[in-house]
Amino acid sequence: MSNSSSLKKVLVTGGLGYIGSHVVVSLLLTGKYLPIVIDNCHNAYPEAIKRCAEIARDEMGADAPQPIFHQVDLRDSSAVDEVFAKYAGEGGIWAVVHLAALKAVGESGEIPLQYYKVNVGGSIALLEAMEKYNCSNFVFSSSATVYGTPKTVPIPESSPLQAESAYGRTKQMVEVILQDVCRASADKGDKAVHAVSVRYFNPAGAHPSGKLGEEPMGKPGNLLPLLAQIAVGRQKSDLKVFGDDYPTPDGTCVRDYLHVMDLAKGHVLALDAIASKSIFASCTSAEGMYRAFNLGKGKGMSVLNMIAAMKKASGFEYKYEIVGRRLGDVPDLTADPTLAEKELGFVAEKNLDEMCRDLWNFQTKNGDGYSKQ
Amino acid sequence: MSNSSSLKKVLVTGGLGYIGSHVVVSLLLTGKYLPIVIDNCHNAYPEAIKRCAEIARDEMGADAPQPIFHQVDLRDSSAVDEVFAKYAGEGGIWAVVHLAALKAVGESGEIPLQYYKVNVGGSIALLEAMEKYNCSNFVFSSSATVYGTPKTVPIPESSPLQAESAYGRTKQMVEVILQDVCRASADKGDKAVHAVSVRYFNPAGAHPSGKLGEEPMGKPGNLLPLLAQIAVGRQKSDLKVFGDDYPTPDGTCVRDYLHVMDLAKGHVLALDAIASKSIFASCTSAEGMYRAFNLGKGKGMSVLNMIAAMKKASGFEYKYEIVGRRLGDVPDLTADPTLAEKELGFVAEKNLDEMCRDLWNFQTKNGDGYSKQ
Numbered sequence: 001m002s003n004s005s006s007l008k009k010v011l012v013t014g015g016l017g018y019i020g021s022h023v024v025v026s027l028l029l030t031g032k033y034l035p036i037v038i039d040n041c042h043n044a045y046p047e048a049i050k051r052c053a054e055i056a057r058d059e060m061g062a063d064a065p066q067p068i069f070h071q072v073d074l075r076d077s078s079a080v081d082e083v084f085a086k087y088a089g090e091g092g093i094w095a096v097v098h099l100a101a102l103k104a105v106g107e108s109g110e111i112p113l114q115y116y117k118v119n120v121g122g123s124i125a126l127l128e129a130m131e132k133y134n135c136s137n138f139v140f141s142s143s144a145t146v147y148g149t150p151k152t153v154p155i156p157e158s159s160p161l162q163a164e165s166a167y168g169r170t171k172q173m174v175e176v177i178l179q180d181v182c183r184a185s186a187d188k189g190d191k192a193v194h195a196v197s198v199r200y201f202n203p204a205g206a207h208p209s210g211k212l213g214e215e216p217m218g219k220p221g222n223l224l225p226l227l228a229q230i231a232v233g234r235q236k237s238d239l240k241v242f243g244d245d246y247p248t249p250d251g252t253c254v255r256d257y258l259h260v261m262d263l264a265k266g267h268v269l270a271l272d273a274i275a276s277k278s279i280f281a282s283c284t285s286a287e288g289m290y291r292a293f294n295l296g297k298g299k300g301m302s303v304l305n306m307i308a309a310m311k312k313a314s315g316f317e318y319k320y321e322i323v324g325r326r327l328g329d330v331p332d333l334t335a336d337p338t339l340a341e342k343e344l345g346f347v348a349e350k351n352l353d354e355m356c357r358d359l360w361n362f363q364t365k366n367g368d369g370y371s372k373q
Numbered sequence: 374m375s376n377s378s379s380l381k382k383v384l385v386t387g388g389l390g391y392i393g394s395h396v397v398v399s400l401l402l403t404g405k406y407l408p409i410v411i412d413n414c415h416n417a418y419p420e421a422i423k424r425c426a427e428i429a430r431d432e433m434g435a436d437a438p439q440p441i442f443h444q445v446d447l448r449d450s451s452a453v454d455e456v457f458a459k460y461a462g463e464g465g466i467w468a469v470v471h472l473a474a475l476k477a478v479g480e481s482g483e484i485p486l487q488y489y490k491v492n493v494g495g496s497i498a499l500l501e502a503m504e505k506y507n508c509s510n511f512v513f514s515s516s517a518t519v520y521g522t523p524k525t526v527p528i529p530e531s532s533p534l535q536a537e538s539a540y541g542r543t544k545q546m547v548e549v550i551l552q553d554v555c556r557a558s559a560d561k562g563d564k565a566v567h568a569v570s571v572r573y574f575n576p577a578g579a580h581p582s583g584k585l586g587e588e589p590m591g592k593p594g595n596l597l598p599l600l601a602q603i604a605v606g607r608q609k610s611d612l613k614v615f616g617d618d619y620p621t622p623d624g625t626c627v628r629d630y631l632h633v634m635d636l637a638k639g640h641v642l643a644l645d646a647i648a649s650k651s652i653f654a655s656c657t658s659a660e661g662m663y664r665a666f667n668l669g670k671g672k673g674m675s676v677l678n679m680i681a682a683m684k685k686a687s688g689f690e691y692k693y694e695i696v697g698r699r700l701g702d703v704p705d706l707t708a709d710p711t712l713a714e715k716e717l718g719f720v721a722e723k724n725l726d727e728m729c730r731d732l733w734n735f736q737t738k739n740g741d742g743y744s745k746q
């Protein structure tokens with residue numbers, strides 16, 4: 001039987017969300033890490049945590065470790081503090097995986113202050129609580145959007161950060177803050193803050209069981225969930241393709257899709273690398289114990305590729321209209337994934353058909369969303 | 374008799390501080406603006422507000438408007454909220470001049486999180502309260518340090534922002550946040566957020582009355598207060614000049630010193646320009662009603678120039694030692710002041726001798742600092 005008290009406690013902020021819930025499952029399945037989730041349910045449902053627990057039991061048996069959930073808003077720093085205090089007597093929280101954020105690029109241009117408050121202010125509050133409770137290991141959900149319009153594709157981590165939306169700027173600022181925080185404590189040995197920013201490319205798909213997936217509130221902002229909801233009849237089919245005159249093979253925008261379970265694995269590998277400190281060997285104390293990695297497949301897929309793949313998975317005949325380019329869309333965002341492979345051992349193995357199959361499986365099993373069950 | 378209730382209420386954060394207190398005096402003397410100060414006394418004393426009131430009475434008579442002081446920490450967003458609420462019934466706060474910040478470059482490398490919390494988090498809290506209480510006019514204390522090592526000197530406002538310290542990055546981030554906030558509300562007409570960042574070069578000197586000046590806690594971080602305290606015997610004279618091999622006329626670093634009363638006047642001009650909206654005529658709604666201006670004289674002074682000028686003012690024979698360059702010092706930070714002159718009508722008129730004379734006057738009249746009186 002697994003003894004939860006021997007597991008390393010990992011605080012997962014935003015752990016009810018799309019990526020967070022898959023990270024929670026992946027942490028449970030390692031048998032090494034115990035996820036403690038905080039989330040304010042802004043864009044997610046507590047049901048997700050039950051699904052995570054269920055998957056762990058399905059795969060590990062009745063004694064599987066169980067995730068813990070606290071409904072906490074990151075903007076409430078005393079509530080965040082209390083969570084750290086609660087576990088302080090039990091060995092403490094060993095690391096934080098910080099996924100909670102507002103994430104809609106368009107909305108961030110309309111209500112930027114809320115984005116800065118939640119994404120930047122929330123990260124500062126979290127880092128303060130970590131400092132207070134001697135927790136020094138941090139994995140941060142960054143995004144390919146920090147590269148803005150990159151000069152070279154595939155994009156290496158060394159590309160300049162030049163986000164082009166308020167959302168992207170919140171991610172870029174948190175990376176900058178993290179670097180300063182790591183630098184300031186670099187000479188503190190084991191107590192130095194060790195942080196990793198993981199820059200996600202385009203997460204897609206769902207847990208193969210169909211029990212977890214992307215469950216956005218309102219109309220999906222991302223292409224794949226939209227395609228899935230159109231096929232299942234949950235969204236009216238007014239599918240628009242924004243621009244077919246980009247300098248890409250078929251003229252539509254190219255993105256680097258990776259399976260959400262591969263992405264979740266990236267977080268486990270980042271925690272493992274923090275535990276072994278392997279990835280910090282090259283860091284000088286002037287830099288601090290800080291690293292940033294792309295998490296992508298390194299394989300670009302166009303909008304039309306994605307529509308074709310979802311048609312294959314769902315059987316649905318999509319009708320789409322080609323309209324003008326959308327402001328702020330970058331032609332090609334494909335990762336150079338070599339650094340994460342070399343240093344974290346990360347490879348996004350699952351292919352496009354698996355992403356679409358698992359997404360479709362989730363969509364059909366959860367008709368109107370698992371929120372409603 | 375001036376009727377305070379007809380004055381425009383201006384919230385001055387950090388209004389007990391060095392620059393803030395001179396801004397408060399300058400606002401009082403306009404007879405148009407009523408300063409409401411919030412400050413947590415982290416680096417200042419409530420005595421400053423009495424001195425401001427005294428100067429206003431000296432110059433305007435017994436009926437001079439009186440500044441109001443609330444001891445509030447910007448990190449306490451409900452306390453900030455309460456201040457706005459308090460005046461909501463009386464026409465509300467018309468504008469905010471936001472000076473409160475932590476400001477020591479060296480310290481910001483040691484405790485960056487506190488700098489981000491106070492400077493960035495504090496600005497977000499303030500902007501949130503403004504939004505809630507329909508206050509849409511903002512003047513922000515930025516700094517020449519946002520230019521990092523500039524490519525061209527004198528430095529125009531169009532130079533890229535590339536701060537080289539955590540302190541500088543906090544200022545740069547707030548400028549970025551402000552721009553996004555202005556952009557998001559640009560189409561709201563009068564209710565659009567109108568913001569001005571004023572990038573200070575090197576403020577120096579004191580109010581000519583000797584009643585207000587720079588009163589740093591602990592050893593002064595800036596050259597002029599240090600020179601004054603050495604001359605008056607308050608600091609042991611271990612004066613170090615960091616580097617004499619810079620590519621400047623005498624090899625020591627060059628800075629653009631301006632009199633603190635000139636700088637204070639710059640804030641009044643910025644508020645006047647916000648009131649008339651003159652400076653926003655060129656702003657498109659894609660940019661938002663946001664402008665940034667250098668406040669400097671446009672005249673570089675070397676470390677050795679400053680030592681000579683303070684010797685002239687105080688009669689003290691400084692002994693100094695030339696030591697190695699200090700990490701992060703930029704050879705020359707001189708403003709291109711033409712934009713502020715053209716658009717705000719701002720000219721820093723007082724010369725170096727006046728800065729040193731007023732500083733010396735303040736120092737000799739306030740021996741151990743007005744805090745102690």
Ligand SMILES: NC(=O)c1ccc[n+]([C@@H]2O[C@H](COP(=O)([O-])OP(=O)(O)OC[C@H]3O[C@@H](n4cnc5c(N)ncnc54)[C@H](O)[C@@H]3O)[C@@H](O)[C@H]2O)c1
Pocket residue numbers: 013014015016017018019020038039040041042043044072073074075098099100101102103118122141142143144200201202203222
């Ligand atoms: N999905 C993507 O395409 C993508 C790409 C790059 C980066 N990211 C980042 O990955 C992270 C997770 O994204 P996701 O796609 O799973 O989004 P999501 O919205 O499903 O998850 C975010 C979670 O954070 C929670 N949250 C929001 N504000 C909070 C607050 N103030 N306090 C506590 N919890 C709060 C939400 O309720 C939600 O459960 C985010 O940081 C996002 O910016 C996502």
Ligand SMILES: NC(=O)c1ccc[n+]([C@@H]2O[C@H](COP(=O)([O-])OP(=O)(O)OC[C@H]3O[C@@H](n4cnc5c(N)ncnc54)[C@H](O)[C@@H]3O)[C@@H](O)[C@H]2O)c1
Pocket residue numbers: 386387388389390391392393411412413414415416417445446447448471472473474475476491495514515516517573574575576595
């Ligand atoms: N003095 C300079 O050389 C210089 C140059 C460029 C920019 N600036 C900026 O000008 C502004 C004023 O600087 P100054 O030289 O007068 O410094 P100062 O320290 O004298 O004034 C700052 C004031 O803010 C207050 N304060 C700090 N933290 C606070 C908090 N959490 N809540 C409320 N009040 C708080 C302090 O008590 C102090 O009175 C700062 O924003 C600074 O970064 C100063």
